[in-house]
Every structure is written in structure tokens, then in C-alpha cells.
Amino acid sequence: MSEVNHVLVTQQFPEVEWEEKNSCFIVPSEKATEVVTWLKEHPAFRLDYLSCVSGADYLDSEVKTKEKNEDGKMEVTITQVPAKMEAVYHFFSIEKKTGPVLLKQRCMDRDNPVVQSLTPIYRGAELMEREVYDLYGIHFTDHPDLRRILMWPNFEHYPMRKDYVIPNDYDYEPTPHDEVIERARERRAQLEGGSM
Amino acid sequence: MPARGYHLSKDELGADILEVAMGPHHPSTHGVFRMDLKLDGETVVDLKPIFGYLHRNHEKLAEDIPYLGCMPFTDRLDYLCGMTNNWAFALSAEQLIEIEIPERAQYIRVICAELTRLINHCLLVGFFINDLGALGTPLLYALREREKILDLFETLSGARMMVNYMRFGGVRCDLPDGWLQECERIVGRFPAFLDEYETLLKDNEIVITRSQNVGVLTQEEATNFSITGPMLRASGVNYDIRKVDKYGIYDRFDFKVPIGAHGDCYDRFMVRMLEMRESIKILKQAIADIPEGPIMGNEPRVFKPDPQETYGRIESPKGELGFYLIADGTTNPYRYKVRPPSFVNLTALRHMCIGHKVADAVIILGSIDIVLGEVDR
Numbered sequence: 298m299s300e301v302n303h304v305l306v307t308q309q310f311p312e313v314e315w316e317e318k319n320s321c322f323i324v325p326s327e328k329a330t331e332v333v334t335w336l337k338e339h340p341a342f343r344l345d346y347l348s349c350v351s352g353a354d355y356l357d358s359e360v361k362t363k364e365k366n367e368d369g370k371m372e373v374t375i376t377q378v379p380a381k382m383e384a385v386y387h388f389f390s391i392e393k394k395t396g397p398v399l400l401k402q403r404c405m406d407r408d409n410p411v412v413q414s415l416t417p418i419y420r421g422a423e424l425m426e427r428e429v430y431d432l433y434g435i436h437f438t439d440h441p442d443l444r445r446i447l448m449w450p451n452f453e454h455y456p457m458r459k460d461y462v463i464p465n466d467y468d469y470e471p472t473p474h475d476e477v478i479e480r481a482r483e484r485r486a487q488l489e490g491g492s493m
Numbered sequence: 494m495p496a497r498g499y500h501l502s503k504d505e506l507g508a509d510i511l512e513v514a515m516g517p518h519h520p521s522t523h524g525v526f527r528m529d530l531k532l533d534g535e536t537v538v539d540l541k542p543i544f545g546y547l548h549r550n551h552e553k554l555a556e557d558i559p560y561l562g563c564m565p566f567t568d569r570l571d572y573l574c575g576m577t578n579n580w581a582f583a584l585s586a587e588q589l590i591e592i593e594i595p596e597r598a599q600y601i602r603v604i605c606a607e608l609t610r611l612i613n614h615c616l617l618v619g620f621f622i623n624d625l626g627a628l629g630t631p632l633l634y635a636l637r638e639r640e641k642i643l644d645l646f647e648t649l650s651g652a653r654m655m656v657n658y659m660r661f662g663g664v665r666c667d668l669p670d671g672w673l674q675e676c677e678r679i680v681g682r683f684p685a686f687l688d689e690y691e692t693l694l695k696d697n698e699i700v701i702t703r704s705q706n707v708g709v710l711t712q713e714e715a716t717n718f719s720i721t722g723p724m725l726r727a728s729g730v731n732y733d734i735r736k737v738d739k740y741g742i743y744d745r746f747d748f749k750v751p752i753g754a755h756g757d758c759y760d761r762f763m764v765r766m767l768e769m770r771e772s773i774k775i776l777k778q779a780i781a782d783i784p785e786g787p788i789m790g791n792e793p794r795v796f797k798p799d800p801q802e803t804y805g806r807i808e809s810p811k812g813e814l815g816f817y818l819i820a821d822g823t824t825n826p827y828r829y830k831v832r833p834p835s836f837v838n839l840t841a842l843r844h845m846c847i848g849h850k851v852a853d854a855v856i857i858l859g860s861i862d863i864v865l866g867e868v869d870r
Contacts, residue, residue: 421719
């Protein structure tokens with residue numbers, strides 16, 4: 298894994314945040330197109346290949362950290378982490394043979410997550426973003442064809458979300474045979490009624 | 494509403510546009526895959542790939558089981574290449590913890606992965622010729638060779654395809670007695686089969702006229718469409734993850750990366766033929782160099798990585814197979830994402846097919862090399 302020259306990016310775009318822990322860029326959605334185009338063109342990066350688009354979902358949670366205080370006792374601090382949704386992009390450079398560079402678009406509003414689509418710049422993102430939309434319900438603005446891809450078209454939920462409850466009884470679904478069975482039953486009743 | 498059967502509509506000039514739902518049970522779609530085609534005469538005007546029939550939410554399943562429990566599921570992704578799927582997942586998980594992989598295990602992994610590449614490319618070329626209309630014979634030649642390698646896998650792991658062979662830090666069991674000799678024998682005979690196969694197909698006039706200049710992807714388009722694997726290299730981009738990342742011990746082997754010049758279906762077919770020869774080179778070197786020793790590293794009893802993220806990728810026979818894992822400090826992955834090569838390669842299908850005949854759409858799909866177990870997950 299190669300080092301990412303993150304200072305260059307954060308100098309050019311002060312809105313972009315560098316997260317040291319996961320070595321990724323947090324990009325605000327309204328700036329995403331601009332940042333990515335710049336990264337694609339800039340000679341230090343030349344990110345010409347978008348490898349992977351994934352979604353990630355985080356619910357409200359508490360993080361406990363243990364630290365030693367001045368008296369030498371362990372002290373537990375609890376920090377609240379708000380819920381969020383992320384669209385994660387992995388970039389590589391085929392020209393410079395470097396990577397990966399991680400870029401995240403984060404939305405704090407889990408009920409209505411909207412991020413910027415990168416399909417106009419990287420056409421390879423088309424199906425991958427559709428998959429994220431299908432499984433996580435993250436809407437990508439400017440996506441040419443945002444439809445469900447793996448689940449069926451009138452499915453209502455987003456199954457990869459952390460609060461999705463897997464149904465233990467599946468709703469009754471009508472099949473084409475129902476009509477035939479119903480007609481057969483009527484016919485049988487008719488016949489039996491006639492013969493008696 | 495999705496098209497059922499066929500449907501006629503009018504374009505702006507009043508000419509008839511025929512809408513055909515090709516699939517999901519069409520034999521040339523290699524599984525349950527549907528293409529909704531709009532045809533002007535025999536020419537494809539528009540195409541929509543529709544899939545998801547095999548969807549089982551593989552990624553959600555993995556969130557409820559421990560890391561190692563996901564290993565058998567990865568066999569079912571691209572069910573022709575169990576070994577490389579195993580390796581990709583093991584590679585990503587090994588990045589989460591400090592673990593040393595013994596030399597012997599590294600060599601076994603390379604041998605298994607390259608054998609898998611032989612299987613996959615054999616089968617692809619067979620089906621590709623099948624799609625061209627040469628029903629049966631060339632495919633059976635390929636299947637015959639594949640069967641020999643599957644027998645090797647069976648003696649090694651107990652299963653022909655669902656191998657479940659690799660573990661974090663090594664492999665599950667050592668090579669049985671005589672396995673290497675048998676492997677060497679099969680690999681030694683493989684070039685003869687390739688020569689025969691190439692003479693049969695390479696200069697065949699029908700193969701050439703049907704596949705040259707069909708489904709062309711230029712260098713820029715291929716990169717922009719995130720195409721990987723033999724398809725990318727057929728378009729003239731020199732990018733092989735074995736050379737770029739040098740994962741495992743690929744820096745020790747001497748092999749070349751075949752590159753195409755035109756990016757058409759014929760180049761994709763030839764790149765795969767040449768890649769098989771390079772795989773044989775790697776196999777011969779690996780079989781000669783493999784040392785004795787342990788096959789498992791110091792794997793922790795409980796696999797419980799610290800909270801972090803990782804992305805590991807390998808050059809699977811179909812392209813870049815990546816696993817994006819988010820660990821949250823428990824024994825189960827918080828997020829487990831598969832980056833399947835054939836799913837992403839499908840993005841370019843519409844672009845490649847428009848303007849060609851229906852019969853060519855079949856070949857173009859065949860040259861992408863999709864496996865629906867991986868596309869639908």
C-alpha cells in the first residue's frame with residue numbers, strides 16, 4: 298500500500314477532510330465532482346481507475362475508551378457516535394501503478410441519504426452505484442439510470458441496512474397458477490353441483 | 494414493465510423497433526441473465542442487462558458469521574474459480590492482523606491459483622467457440638483438460654469446485670503424496686493441448702470473421718469503464734495485479750503479461766490463450782521451487798481484529814477480485830463487500846453491443862466471461 302499525499306488535496310480543497318485512522322478523504326457531496334476531476338487530472342495522483350464503490354451503514358452507537366488518569370486508575374469515557382451512511386470509493390492509478398486512494402461521501406441523515414454520483418466521470422461506477430442504491434437506499438444525484446439491480450423492482454426495503462429486520466414469514470405472493478387453480482375449483486364445483 | 498417475450502414499438506421515423514427479452518433461460522447467457530434488446534431489423538439499438546435472479550445477499554450473510562465462516566461462501570461466488578476466491582478473502586483478512594504465511598503455503602497458493610486460471614480460461618474459450626456456433630466439440634476438448642485439473646483439486650481438498658481450501662495464514666491441508674508429480678505431469682502435457690487447440694481455432698476463418706472488430710473497447714474506454722483482467726489487457730492496457738501489487742510471492746516468478754492491440758473479441762480470446770501459456774510457466778517454476786515446511790502460520794485461536802478497514806485484491810482469472818472489510822473489534826465482519834470482476838465488466842456490455850447484430854451480442858457477452866454466481870451474489 299502506497300502513501301497518499303493528502304496534504305496536496307487538503308491544501309487545494311479546504312473542505313476535504315483527511316481521516317488518519319482509515320487513511321481516507323471525507324468529501325462533502327457538493328464538492329465531490331470537482332475533487333474527483335482534480336484527482337483524475339493532477340499529475341501527482343492520476344486516479345484514472347475507479348475500482349470499487351461500496352456502501353456502509355452505521356447506527357447510533359457508543360464508543361468506550363479506557364484511559365489511565367492521573368491517579369493511575371482506569372477511567373472509562375463514553376463518546377456518542379451519531380448514525381451515518383457512507384458511500385466509499387476505492388481509486389487506483391493505472392498510469393502510475395499506485396493506490397488505493399479512499400474517498401468517502403458521508404451523509405448524517407440516515408432517513409434520506411443523498412450523495413453525488415461519480416458516473417458522469419467514471420462510467421464504471423454505473424452498476425456499482427446502482428447496487429449501493431439497491432441495498433442501502435443511498436440516492437446518487439446525476440446518476441443516469443438509478444434503479445434496483447439485484448432485488449426485484451417493487452421490493453420496498455433496503456436489505457443491507459443495519460436496522461433491516463429479516464422477515465421470518467414471507468408475505469403471501471400471488472402466482473400465475475392461482476387463477477388457474479381457482480377456475481379449476483369453480484369448474485369442479487359446477488360439475489359436482491350438476492351431477493347431483 | 495419489463496418486456497416479456499417480444500413487443501413492437503415505433504421509433505421517431507415510424508419504423509418498427511422490436512423489443513426482445515433475451516434470457517433469462519437463453520443458453521448463451523451462461524446462467525440466469527437477461528438482456529432486454531431493442532432491435533432495428535437485426536441491429537441492436539439498445540440493450541439493458543437485467544440480473545439478480547441468483548441474488549442471495551451474500552454480503553448480509555457474512556455479517557452474521559465469524560470471519561472464517563465466510564470462507565466456504567466465497568467458493569460459491571465464482572463457482573468455477575474457488576481457489577482464487579479463497580485466496581482473495583484470505584488476503585484481505587490477513588491484512589487485518591499480523592500473520593506470517595509460511596513459504597510452502599505461499600507456493601501451494603500460487604500453484605492452486607494458476608491451475609484455476611487454466612481451468613477458467615479453458616472453459617471460457619470453449620464456451621466462446623460454442624457461442625460462435627461450433628456446438629460441442631471444442632468445448633468438450635476444453636472440458637476434458639479441465640477435468641484433469643479438477644481431479645487434482647479433488648485429491649487435494651476433497652471437492653472439485655467448492656474447495657474451501659485456504660485459511661488465514663496458510664492452507665487447510667498439505668499436499669498428498671505424489672500430488673506434485675501428478676500436477677507436474679498434467680502441466681507438462683498442457684502445452685500440447687494448447688497447441689492443438691490453437692491450430693484448430695486461431696486461424697479459423699469463421700472465428701476471425703465473427704470476432705474481429707466486434708465489441709471493440711479502446712484503451713481509454715476500458716479504463717473508464719473500470720474493466721479489469723484479460724478484457725482490460727486485450728484493450729492494450731498493461732495492468733496485471735500480479736505484477737503491480739506483487740501479492741503473495743508473484744515477484745519471484747518470471748512471466749509475461751499478454752497485451753492485445755485492438756480490444757475486440759478476438760483479442761480477448763487470444764489474450765486468454767496466451768495467458769494460459771504464461772500460467773504454465775509460473776506453474777513449472779513453482780513446482781520446481783516449492784520447499785518443505787509448515788503450511789499454517791501462527792493463526793490466532795480467535796480471529797478478532799481491531800477496528801479498522803482494509804481492501805485486499807488479487808488478479809482472479811476474470812479480473813480484479815477485491816474484498817473490502819470493515820472490522821469493529823468483534824469476531825464477525827461489520828461490513829463485508831465483494832468487488833466482483835464480472836459484475837463490473839458487465840457495465841460496458843451496452844456500449845459494446847450497440848450497432849452490432851444480435852448474434853454478435855451473444856459473442857460479446859461470451860467474451861466478457863461472466864459467472865452469475867458472482868454477478869448476483
